Amino acid sequence: MIQRPPPKVVPTAPGPPVSRSGRLSALLHETALIAPAAILLIVFLILPFFMAGYLSFTNERLVPRPIPTRFVGFENYTRVLGDPDFWQAFRNTFYFALLVVPLQLSMSLGAAMLLNGRLRFRSFFRSVALLPLVTPITVIIVIWAAMFQIPDGLLNNLIRLFGYRGDYVNWLGDARWAMPSIVLLSAWATFPFQMLIYLAGLQDIPIERYEAARIDGANTWAQFRYITLTGLRNVHVFVVITTTIQAFKLFVQVDLLTRGGPLGSTNTLVRYMVQEGYSAQRIGYASAIAIIFFILVTTFALLQRVLIPND
């Protein structure tokens, strides 16, 4: 989420000459400040990262067994790439991202524009729009589970009201509908986050530009197209990429509501990795999936640095 260019390390002025004991105590102070974070980062972030890489070349299991762990070269990777369940999870993950990103971002941008324009009770509406952000995700999932009820749940009755003539939609139990249903719930759950970021971006667009455009006779659509969207370019890149990465991480919604089903139609990369590494205890194999996942996310994160200038 870091966007601003990293500030340069401040070169410290030489200052008055210090005694040897003074220098020693300065060194001690600096070590005391930096050491806890350095140690924790190394042990709990950098070490596990290299372990994931190492484990992906072994047949390590979660629970130690009598046969020692072997080095297996690229076997895990070749098996992953030939594993139809992996590819299904891979496709599902991209399918989810492809659906949820445009839906969620239109909701976010729409809501942000509403809240940025002339609106009565603006702070009330803003508080309301932010509620999904503060509702715990497991709670949101439970509420939507109730709305997804068949045959007479709230959503089924709603589509009937809008003219649906079929019997009912089996939201989570039909392989065609399960992922779109997860998309609806996920967009609802997290749109306020991007809404706030869009709102910050909108407030940075000078109001004079709109005034000038109106004098030039630009209609509302032209103003939206040429001032709002253009002014938000960097915000868009940032939001699209972070939302896509967030979508790649889809796990709790499908783990709780569908267990990856029906017929594996909602299994995702993260869920498949957890299933293999935790439930089936094949840490080596799952680590190969974890590394592939890491490469995927990093590629998108780097894309952002390329697409936003001055970063």
Place this chain on the structure above:
Amino acid sequence: MTSRSARYVPTILAIVMAVIVLVPLSMMFTVSLNPDEAQIQITLGTVRAFIPHVASLENYQHVLADPHQPFLRYLLNTVIIVVGIVGLGLLVNASAAFALAWGQGAYRKLFIGVVIAVYVIPGESLVLPLLLMMSRVGWVDSYQVQIVPFIANSFAIFLFYQFFTGMPRELMEAAKIDGAGLLQTFFRIGLPLSMPVVSTLAILGFLDAWNSYLWPLMVTRGPEYRPLSVAMATYFTGQQAFWGNVMAFAVLMTLPVLIVYLIFQRWFVASVMSSGVKG
């Protein structure tokens, strides 16, 4: 469209948005107040599912009295974990960032580079090796396994670092002349001045920790150390047909966050906004 009626368009759209947000949430409250499970089943798909018409606390009593799913224990666990991660995290990350901004060592450039680099690593890629480590050292099913790995945070270090490098050099030199070492300067000047960053990170960290699911799912075995997020999932799976109880559990889990949100709303909005882009 006349300009007169066009004036109402934003208001109407805002109301639509509010309805979309509020219907699911008011459904949670309404169902949680209804003790009659058969009636809930009948009304779940109707307007009566989200407009309160009975007010009974029976479901809440069920949730709070359930010996197999000790709600208050889960709440306590969550609070311990959240306070642990956020509290220790602020101290550790702020102090490291202060040393990086105002220390002397030549390592600082490399350290900042590493902090920025590791920020892209998704936590999901690390859970399995971390789980292996934790199970080998016997930390599984404890508080520390849910706190210690998340104290140091590259995003937090970076945010503090940006703030500290922006502090006036004269301030630092004045402290030095007064004989204060780096440690005292941090505690007396750096940390107190960085309250905007502290509040941003506290709010984001609080939300993150309250929502965390995958890691606690893997490292807790029972109610003793399990946080609310995982407990909500287990309770939901175990009580499938009892919407009244499930929703009462959901309301009880949401209330603490909601209260914090209502009190700190202003800072809350600012902190999410500042985590995004500028220009």
